[in-house]
Structure formats: C-alpha cells, structure tokens
C-alpha cells in the first residue's frame with residue numbers, strides 16, 4: 396500500500412510510509428503479535444501506536460468514533476486496550492493524578508517500598524499487565540507500552556518470555572527512543588518500524604493549517620527549534636512561554652560563543668542539568684544554534700573567527716555524543732560541563 400492509497404486519515408505529521416505499512420498489515424490481515432515503533436523522540440511514535448491500536452480495536456476498523464470500543468478507548472476505559480504510558484507513584488510524582496490518567500493498568504504496586512522510579516519499568520509492572528490481560532474478557536487485546544528502554548533487565552526478560560509465547564489474540568505495540576539500549580533478543584521478537592525526523596517543509600505546511608495565527612517569523616522559528624520533530628513543533632506553537640525559553644537559550648549561546656568566560660559555562664551546566672526537560676531544551680537549541688552558525692560561516696567567510704567550520708562540526712558531534720551519554724545515564728552535569736568547556 397502506498398501513502399496515497401491509505402484509507403485512514405492519520406493525525407500524525409510525516410512518516411506516512413511507516414503508517415501505510417501499519418495500515419497495510421491490518422487491511423491485509425497480516426497483523427503480527429508485537430510491533431516496535433522506534434525512532435527519535437517527539438516524532439509521533441506513541442500517537443501512532445495509540446491510533447494503530449484504535450484502528451485494530453474499532454468495530455469498524457476505522458477509528459469511527461461512534462462504536463462502543465472507540466468511545467471507551469477515548470476515555471481510557473476500554474478493557475481490550477492496556478496502556479502503559481507515564482506512570483505514577485503516590486507520594487513521589489508531583490502530579491500523579493494527571494500522569495496516572497494516561498495509563499489504565501493497576502499501578503498500586505508502584506507505591507510499595509522500595510518505590511519504583513517513574514522512569515523505570517519493573518517486573519511488577521509487567522506482572523500487572525499480564526494480570527490485567529488474564530482478567531479481562533475481550534475478543535482481541537492490544538497492549539501499548541511507551542519507552543520500553545525503561546524496562547530493567549528483569550522486566551525485559553519477563554516481557555521477552557511473553558513475546559516468545561504470546562497470548563492468543565493479543566498484540567503488543569511498544570515504542571522506544573533508544574533502540575540501541577534494547578536487548579537484541581527483545582527486538583528480534585518484534586516487527587521493527589523505524590520512524591524518522593520529519594522534513595521542515597512538512598512541519599511548516601502543517602503549522603500553517605493548524606496554527607493560522609502564527610506570523611511567518613514565529614512559524615519559521617518554531618520549525619527551526621523543532622529540528623524535524625512535529626511533537627515539539629506542536630508544543631512550541633501552542634505555548635508561547637516554551638517558545639520564549641528556547642529563544643532565551645539561543646540568546647545565551649550567542650553570548651557564550653562571544654566570550655571565553657568559564658564561570659558562565661559552569662553556571663549554565665548547573666542550570667540545564669537540573670531536569671531532563673531542561674537538558675532536552677538545551678541540547679536541541681544548541682544543535683540548532685550550531686547548525687545556523689555553520690550556515691552563516693559557509694555564506695560569509697570570517698577568517699579570524701575562533702569558530703572555524705571544522706570546529707563547529709566538531710561541536711555538533713560533541714553535542715550528539717553528550718546526548719548519547721546522557722541517554723546512557725552518565726552524570727548529566729559532568730557531561731554538560733565538559734561539552735560547554737569545549738565551546
């Protein structure tokens with residue numbers, strides 16, 4: 396099936412070939428028992444997973460919005476769909492009520508001692524999923540798990556066992572931002588569908604339709620900051636405060652690249668390593684900053700600058716490496732300090 400022959404109008408921006416593949420499996424009755432949607436963050440993997448699940452479970456296979464499955468899926472109460480998304484821990488997570496609403500499997504075990512970290516999926520979580528699968532009556536079941544790189548080793552082994560002998564009429568749809576971290580045995584049990592970043596033009600066109608009030612300058616700024624990630628573009632377009640925060644980072648980089656001052660580098664490293672949300676903003680804005688710096692240098696040669704083309708390329712690589720190390724749980728403060736000292 397080509398993108399043009401798709402029946403379902405997906406709500407995603409870009410990655411149409413991947414969506415067509417998923418739809419093809421359904422229309423040709425070739426569904427497999429486990430899908431792994433992998434690729435960069437904020438390109439719509441979990442949105443695709445949810446929508447694919449709805450397509451499979453909808454009584455009309457169309458996300459009609461009218462059938463009882465569609466209506467129950469919308470309120471996250473459909474017994475045939477198990478969603479392991481963000482997780483709550485009573486007493487730890489700040490907004491567990493809201494976080495908890497995004498998942499619909501029992502999570503009381505997470506508040507036991509020792510409390511599971513919100514960013515870890517333990518064997519107790521996998522057990523809660525299987526208990527739910529066995530307890531509900533439904534012709535077909537779909538299990539969605541976001542971010543399976545969060546599975547600890549024990550949990551990954553337990554999920555692997557389930558995938559080796561999958562329960563009948565059950566489809567797992569898993570997502571990950573970090574394919575290299577997953578055990579190869581687990582990946583080999585799934586049909587791997589690789590999502591990619593989306594082209595600037597596709598995001599620009601989407602924003603023009605969905606956010607018609609944005610000025611041309613705002614729109615192009617959002618596209619630049621989102622680096623091919625429609626999820627981020629939508630977030631930035633809907634929240635001027637976050638957009639202003641990105642712009643502020645950009646301004647600070649300009650300042651930083653202008654003067655060799657160590658103190659401000661250490662301060663910035665401390666600030667950005669405070670949370671994973673700040674880190675993401677910092678690394679993405681730095682990447683965009685370096686890319687645009689590189690383009691400017693390519694257009695106007697400034698022979699006496701400290702920042703040669705080679706230096707800027709090296710910094711872009713160092714930024715990618717830093718992101719990789721942070722994904723692998725290396726101390727974020729040290730990584731960002733090291734990165735900023737090479738600037």
Ligand SMILES: [Zn+2]
Nearest residue numbers: 453459462465
């Ligand atoms: Zn329906």
